[in-house]
Amino acid sequence: xxxxxxxxxxxxxxxxxxxxxxxxxxxxxxxxxxxxxxxxxxxxxxxxxxxxxxxxxxxxxxxxxxxxxxxxxxxxxxxxxxxxxxxxxxxxxxxxxxxxxxxxxxxxxxxxxxxxxxxxxxxxxxxxxxxxxxxxxxxxxxxxxxxxxxxxxxxxxxxxxxxxxxxxxxxxxxxxxxxxxxxxxxxxxxxxxxxxxxxxxxxxxxxxxxxxxxxxxxxxxxxxxx
Numbered sequence: 001x002x003x004x005x006x007x008x009x010x011x012x013x014x015x016x017x018x019x020x021x022x023x024x025x026x027x028x029x030x031x032x033x034x035x036x037x038x039x040x041x042x043x044x045x046x047x048x049x050x051x052x053x054x055x056x057x058x059x060x061x062x063x064x065x066x067x068x069x070x071x072x073x074x075x076x077x078x079x080x081x082x083x084x085x086x087x088x089x090x091x092x093x094x095x096x097x098x099x100x101x102x103x104x105x106x107x108x109x110x111x112x113x114x115x116x117x118x119x120x121x122x123x124x125x126x127x128x129x130x131x132x133x134x135x136x137x138x139x140x141x142x143x144x145x146x147x148x149x150x151x152x153x154x155x156x157x158x159x160x161x162x163x164x165x166x167x168x169x170x171x172x173x174x175x176x177x178x179x180x181x182x183x184x185x186x187x188x189x190x191x192x193x194x195x196x197x198x199x200x201x202x203x204x205x206x207x208x209x210x211x212x213x214x215x216x217x218x219x220x221x222x223x224x225x226x
Contacts, residue, residue, distance in 0.1 A: 014174045015152045021145030021178050025138060029185035032134045035127045036192040043199045046079055046124065050206055053080040057210075063088060063217070079120060080210050086116035087211070091218050102222035109218050113211050120207060124200045128193060135190035142182015149175025 014022065057080075060066040067088050077085050090112040094105050153172055 014149060014177075018145045018149045018152065018174065018178055021141060021148070022181055025142060025145075025178070025181040025185050028134050028138055028141075029181070029188075032131055032185060032189040032192070035130055036188070036196075039127060039192075039196050042124070043196065043203070046203050049079040049081065050203070053084070054210070057084065063221075064092070067092070078123070080207060082120060083113050083116045083207060083211055084214060087113040087214060087218065091221075102219060105222040106215055106219050110211075110215055113214070117204075117207055117211060121200075121204055124203060128196055128200070131189045131193040131196070135186050135193055138186035138189065139179075139182045142179045142185075145178025145182070146175045149178055 056066065067085065087109040091105055091109045094108055099105055099108075150172065153175060
């Protein structure tokens with residue numbers, strides 16, 4: 001009976017090519033979930049870092065003192081800390097070199113902050129393309145396995161003198177299992193990609209808002225006498 005065939009049996013009885021397709025899809029599914037968990041942890045850390053930095057930044061009496069505290073950290077700065085450090089470091093460096101023009105100071109700080117911003121964006125977007133690839137390609141890989149499985153099933157039917165539903169059903173079920181595995185890998189990947197792409201946009205939006213506010217502060221300081 002069809003009911004006697006478990007999923008494991010269907011996989012073991014499948015043709016080698018269909019089995020290879022199933023293994024690829026299982027690997028893609030496991031890898032997509034692993035990436036999703038890693039990225040979820042990264043975004044939670046990024047949001048906590050934003051909250052911590054904004055609290056310290058707006059409570060700081062002096063930006064120079066806050067910058068010096070960052071320099072004493074053993075770990076590499078990241079997120080808003082990295083953007084602030086890059087901008088203020090360039091601002092102080094040019095001021096120490098005798099640059100007086102406010103526009104030159106602000107534009108130089110803006111450029112270095114943009115570089116730091118792009119690096120942080122790259123970190124946040126890292127591996128998201130893998131989720132997009134799994135979401136778009138897994139159904140087609142599963143469909144390929146289904147086509148091969150159906151062809152294999154029809155070849156088996158051709159060699160039978162009396163083909164019954166009970167004899168044909170396992171081969172068809174084996175073929176459809178490949179499509180099911182493709183969807184099993186693709187659906188979570190698409191959901192995670194869409195969710196995380198939105199999170200990236202929100203985090204980068206907060207980075208940009210801070211950079212604009214920080215540039216305004218630097219512009220005021222650039223007009224102050226040394």
